[in-house]
Amino acid sequence: MGKYNTEEEALQNYDSKKYRTPDGYTSDIAIFTIISEDMAPYKPPNKILKLMLIQRAQTNAEGELNIEGGKWALPGGFINENETAYEAAVRELQEETGVEGLKIKHFGTYDKPGRDKRGWIISNAHYAIVQESKLAKRKAADDAAKVELFDLHEVEKLKLAFDHEDIINDAIWNIKKDMALTTIAKDFLPKEFVLSELRGVLSTVLDEPWLKIESQFYRKAPSLPFIDKVTLNGELKKTNKYSKKEAQLYQFNDYQPFVSIYNANY
Amino acid sequence: MGKYNTEEEALQNYDSKKYRTPDGYTSDIAIFTIISEDMAPYKPPNKILKLMLIQRAQTNAEGELNIEGGKWALPGGFINENETAYEAAVRELQEETGVEGLKIKHFGTYDKPGRDKRGWIISNAHYAIVQESKLAKRKAADDAAKVELFDLHEVEKLKLAFDHEDIINDAIWNIKKDMALTTIAKDFLPKEFVLSELRGVLSTVLDEPWLKIESQFYRKAPSLPFIDKVTLNGELKKTNKYSKKEAQLYQFNDYQPFVSIYNANY
DNA sequence: TTAATAATTAACAATTTGTTAATTAAAATA
DNA sequence: TATTTTAATTAACAAATTGTTAATTATTAA
Numbered sequence: 264m265g266k267y268n269t270e271e272e273a274l275q276n277y278d279s280k281k282y283r284t285p286d287g288y289t290s291d292i293a294i295f296t297i298i299s300e301d302m303a304p305y306k307p308p309n310k311i312l313k314l315m316l317i318q319r320a321q322t323n324a325e326g327e328l329n330i331e332g333g334k335w336a337l338p339g340g341f342i343n344e345n346e347t348a349y350e351a352a353v354r355e356l357q358e359e360t361g362v363e364g365l366k367i368k369h370f371g372t373y374d375k376p377g378r379d380k381r382g383w384i385i386s387n388a389h390y391a392i393v394q395e396s397k398l399a400k401r402k403a404a405d406d407a408a409k410v411e412l413f414d415l416h417e418v419e420k421l422k423l424a425f426d427h428e429d430i431i432n433d434a435i436w437n438i439k440k441d442m443a444l445t446t447i448a449k450d451f452l453p454k455e456f457v458l459s460e461l462r463g464v465l466s467t468v469l470d471e472p473w474l475k476i477e478s479q480f481y482r483k484a485p486s487l488p489f490i491d492k493v494t495l496n497g498e499l500k501k502t503n504k505y506s507k508k509e510a511q512l513y514q515f516n517d518y519q520p521f522v523s524i525y526n527a528n529y
Numbered sequence: 530m531g532k533y534n535t536e537e538e539a540l541q542n543y544d545s546k547k548y549r550t551p552d553g554y555t556s557d558i559a560i561f562t563i564i565s566e567d568m569a570p571y572k573p574p575n576k577i578l579k580l581m582l583i584q585r586a587q588t589n590a591e592g593e594l595n596i597e598g599g600k601w602a603l604p605g606g607f608i609n610e611n612e613t614a615y616e617a618a619v620r621e622l623q624e625e626t627g628v629e630g631l632k633i634k635h636f637g638t639y640d641k642p643g644r645d646k647r648g649w650i651i652s653n654a655h656y657a658i659v660q661e662s663k664l665a666k667r668k669a670a671d672d673a674a675k676v677e678l679f680d681l682h683e684v685e686k687l688k689l690a691f692d693h694e695d696i697i698n699d700a701i702w703n704i705k706k707d708m709a710l711t712t713i714a715k716d717f718l719p720k721e722f723v724l725s726e727l728r729g730v731l732s733t734v735l736d737e738p739w740l741k742i743e744s745q746f747y748r749k750a751p752s753l754p755f756i757d758k759v760t761l762n763g764e765l766k767k768t769n770k771y772s773k774k775e776a777q778l779y780q781f782n783d784y785q786p787f788v789s790i791y792n793a794n795y
Numbered sequence: 796t797t798a799a800t801a802a803t804t805a806a807c808a809a810t811t812t813g814t815t816a817a818t819t820a821a822a823a824t825a
Numbered sequence: 826t827a828t829t830t831t832a833a834t835t836a837a838c839a840a841a842t843t844g845t846t847a848a849t850t851a852t853t854a855a
Binding site: 282283286487 | 548549551552553554607608609610611612613614635637638640641642653709711712731737739740746749750753754755786787788789790791792793794795
């Protein structure tokens with residue numbers, strides 16, 4: 264027979280100090296945006312994937328030297344007891360950039376011993392997709408000296424804090440995977456878009472022959488089951504935003520594509 | 530000028546108690562196996578996906594009432610300061626089942642406030658794939674009263690501890706996704722297998738027409754780029770293990786298939 | 796008026812599907 | 826021994842989809 268007869272008694276006696284517990288629980292966010300460079304009128308703009316990073320301040324609000332000060336890092340912060348890592352990421356995205364209601368996804372946990380000199384600190388990594396326009400009102404937060412958007416090849420050259428180089432590489436890998444396997448492309452696009460815009464977004468991360476060869480993409484795309492031609496009272500809705508001839512507008516529908524390696528095209 | 534002039538000084542002064550920290554950091558593992566039921570000689574066996582669960586003991590080693598005692602749960606335990614969640618999962622898999630060197634994958638973090646009555650306890654969820662034969666030597670561990678393999682539809686009826694129902698549903702969803710998109714089927718198969726075995730493994734979790742319709746699967750499968758026909762000094766290697774007529778043996782190669790929803794077959 | 800441009804359609808051979816049927820080899824049965 | 830049964834494998838063929846090249850369609854710019 265045990266010392267405690269009810270779960271209540273056992274709970275009251277539970278000692279969380281029996282095990283060594285983490286010194287911190289944090290959320291980091293890789294914030295991606297795709298910027299459009301207008302090359303010429305009546306031409307689809309160049310699209311480039313960018314990652315938002317902050318430069319950690321040398322000193323904190325109290326004037327103390329900051330850990331990993333001066334290095335570039337993913338925005339993020341400590342998780343509160345009454346929220347999940349995901350909720351903290353949403354909150355921090357709002358705090359860091361002032362934007363909300365965006366696509367955000369947890370993709371990994373980083374807990375390698377020694378990753379943070381301050382102690383046993385666990386990071387939950389998320390990526391977020393933000394429309395370029397919304398990032399305009401971004402502002403430097405408490406700990407951030409600077410906020411900047413980087414090309415992915417520029418990121419490689421930066422001095423990054425903690426294990427953020429690993430996290431960023433995983434984030435990029437995850438966004439590529441999701442771009443190929445899910446309809447997240449829609450989070451980088453306006454509600455109604457033309458095929459060249461869709462191709463531009465996909466091309467920022469994917470490098471497959473069916474995408475690179477224009478004619479192949481344009482022949483297959485109109486019959487993809489998860490996008491529809493936009494109609495306006497029975498008429499096909501078209502636009503001249505990027506071309507002289509009118510181009511058909513498309514929008515994503517609710518179809519959830521499911522693919523497999525066993526019936527794919529190779 | 531800050532109070533500290535070097536990072537060393539700042540670090541020494543860093544107070545991990547400034548933030549509320551978690552009360553525990555754990556790893557849980559959904560251990561899957563596929564059991565083969567021989568239906569008749571010269572017939573491919575029925576394959577069924579099973580999940581290994583433990584029944585939490587009513588009392589612990591000290592005779593105290595156990596939290597969530599009597600309920601079924603995923604095996605798992607506390608993570609040590611000097612290891613990652615993944616390493617803890619590997620260690621615990623070894624402790625629980627005595628097996629090692631298996632496919633194991635982290636698929637989620639569970640940290641909803643209130644998920645564990647003992648406090649702010651975070652779980653990192655993994656799934657593992659274990660050959661049925663290796664599970665034979667499984668044994669009940671410290672906290673476990675019983676260890677059992679369950680069909681997925683049996684699991685739904687069990688009283689599960691903590692938020693393990695959510696974790697298990699996510700584990701099943703992840704194993705389906707990975708079965709469709711990666712070559713993990715190989716972890717459920719012998720090194721050399723016949724097409725009916727491969728189809729049996731895929732069918733335990735997938736329910737697509739190209740798989741259900743026998744003739745379609747058998748016509749397409751031989752040309753999949755990630756499996757090869759096994760040869761033995763120039764000759765095709767065949768077997769009679771499940772059929773009267775000899776069947777071709779196949780093995781996975783290193784080809785990493787990459788699929789996308791934009792050039793899939795619908 | 797003409798050239799240039801991006802979107803779109805057309806055309807067609809090559810390949811891949813979906814489907815049904817035939818063939819093969821060994822075991823089980825009569 | 827002859828016949829039937831079974832699972833694997835091949836064959837056959839129409840339908841659909843690809844890969845590829847070329848033509849067509851509105852515009853704008855020259």
